[in-house]
Amino acid sequence: MNGYTDIRRHGWVAKLPASFEPYILLARFDRPIGIWLLFLPGLWAICLAAPGVWRGLWLAMLFALGSAVMRGAGCVVNDIWDRELDSRVERTKGRPLAAGHVTLAQAVLFLAALCLIGLLVLLALPPVARWLGVGSLVLVALYPAAKRVTWWPQMVLGFTFGFGAPLGFVAAHGGLGWGMVPLYAGVIGWILGYDTIYAHQDRADDAIVGVKSTARLFEHNTKPFLAVCYGALVAMLLVSFGLAGLNPFGYALLVPPVFLLGTQIYTLDIHDQAKCLRLFKANREVGLLVAAAILVGRMSL
Numbered sequence: 001m002n003g004y005t006d007i008r009r010h011g012w013v014a015k016l017p018a019s020f021e022p023y024i025l026l027a028r029f030d031r032p033i034g035i036w037l038l039f040l041p042g043l044w045a046i047c048l049a050a051p052g053v054w055r056g057l058w059l060a061m062l063f064a065l066g067s068a069v070m071r072g073a074g075c076v077v078n079d080i081w082d083r084e085l086d087s088r089v090e091r092t093k094g095r096p097l098a099a100g101h102v103t104l105a106q107a108v109l110f111l112a113a114l115c116l117i118g119l120l121v122l123l124a125l126p127p128v129a130r131w132l133g134v135g136s137l138v139l140v141a142l143y144p145a146a147k148r149v150t151w152w153p154q155m156v157l158g159f160t161f162g163f164g165a166p167l168g169f170v171a172a173h174g175g176l177g178w179g180m181v182p183l184y185a186g187v188i189g190w191i192l193g194y195d196t197i198y199a200h201q202d203r204a205d206d207a208i209v210g211v212k213s214t215a216r217l218f219e220h221n222t223k224p225f226l227a228v229c230y231g232a233l234v235a236m237l238l239v240s241f242g243l244a245g246l247n248p249f250g251y252a253l254l255v256p257p258v259f260l261l262g263t264q265i266y267t268l269d270i271h272d273q274a275k276c277l278r279l280f281k282a283n284r285e286v287g288l289l290v291a292a293a294i295l296v297g298r299m300s301l
Contacts, residue, residue: 022096022112026079027072033059034075037194039067040162040287041187047294048244049172049179059125063164066121073114074160076107081144089205091273098219119153129171131150136163147206149219154195158188161195179243186236190283193229196222198218198280201273215270223265230261237290250297281292 013021013030027032042063050056065193066167077084079097094101102110122133139160146153165187169180199206199215200222206213218225234254241250266277 002067022101026076026096026102026107026110027114028075029068029072033284034071035064035068036284036287037191038071038074038161038266039064040284040291041162041183042067042166042168043286043291044187045165045168045180045183045293046172047291047298048183049169049177049239051172054071056172059168062121062124063168063171066118067164069114069117070140071120073111073118074112074143075116077140078144080104080107082109085209085211088209088271091202091205124169125167126174128175129167132167132170134161136160136167139163147211147213149212151212152214153212154192154199154214155188157195158191161191162187179240182236182239182243186233186240189232190286191237192224192266193226193261194280194283196225196229197268197276200270200276203270219270220271223268226265226268230265233261234258241294244294244298246294246297247299250293251297253293254290257286257293260286260289 013137015023016024021182021266024030046056046063050059070295079095081096083091084097085105086092086095092098097104099109123132125133139156143153143156145154150156162184165184166180169183170176173179181241196214196218199213202211203215203219206216214225215222237254238251241254260282264282267275268279269275
């Protein structure tokens with residue numbers, strides 16, 4: 001595992017002024033997969049509950065911007081918490097705070113700027129959604145501590161990263177509703193699964209430094225565990241589709257994302273870090289296909 005890292009300093013990042021690079025890397029803007037995975041639960045909810053196309057598009061744009069800045073803010077919070085641990089893990093020791101390329105004060109100021117943009121996005125949402133959004137900040141702040149106190153930090157991430165589902169539902173629906181409950185539950189199962197795959201990249205280093213994870217907890221039993229997680233996602237999506245009264249074509253279009261989820265389970269090699277990262281990233285396609293199934297399912301026959 002020596003030398004393994006997921007930090008990439010090429011592409012568009014290399015064309016920016018050198019002073020920008022540490023902040024781009026700190027917020028993980030160079031790796032947009034996290035933005036996608038934060039955005040997709042909200043997109044599902046908007047597709048499921050939006051009263052019309054234009055309202056749905058407006059909310060989707062707001063959630064896309066909010067996902068970009070709040071995922072960046074979450075990464076900064078995580079790196080502030082973990083800067084000492086990160087310096088001892090091969091994959092993360094090059095992160096700006098761990099490597100000393102950004103000071104703690106600079107990171108805090110950058111975090112404040114990201115949160116300000118997030119606040120402006122939040123103010124554009126209905127009042128109930130604003131309060132839910134403010135409440136989600138507690139989860140964002142506490143998540144980095146989870147790996148120190150529980151074997152289930154991926155579950156905590158599920159509640160945190162999946163919060164876009166109830167937030168998107170409330171923003172689109174105009175208030176609370178039972179439809180958001182199974183959707184949120186399914187999203188939590190999905191995140192619990194794919195983040196366990198992601199955590200296998202650090203399993204050996206985590207054991208050395210004492211960090212807990214479901215990857216370490218289940219290790220060689222990861223495939224059955226993923227089957228439970230992804231099975232919960234599919235079951236809860238079916239309940240959500242039923243509550244929303246989607247047409248049969250929506251159900252039929254769940255087959256491709258279910259196939260991709262099954263492929264992740266079948267092909268997983270917990271000892272291949274690069275493959276774990278590829279399978280983790282493949283969940284963007286899963287999420288987009290689910291969104292497409294919802295949209296088709298809402299069409300009038």
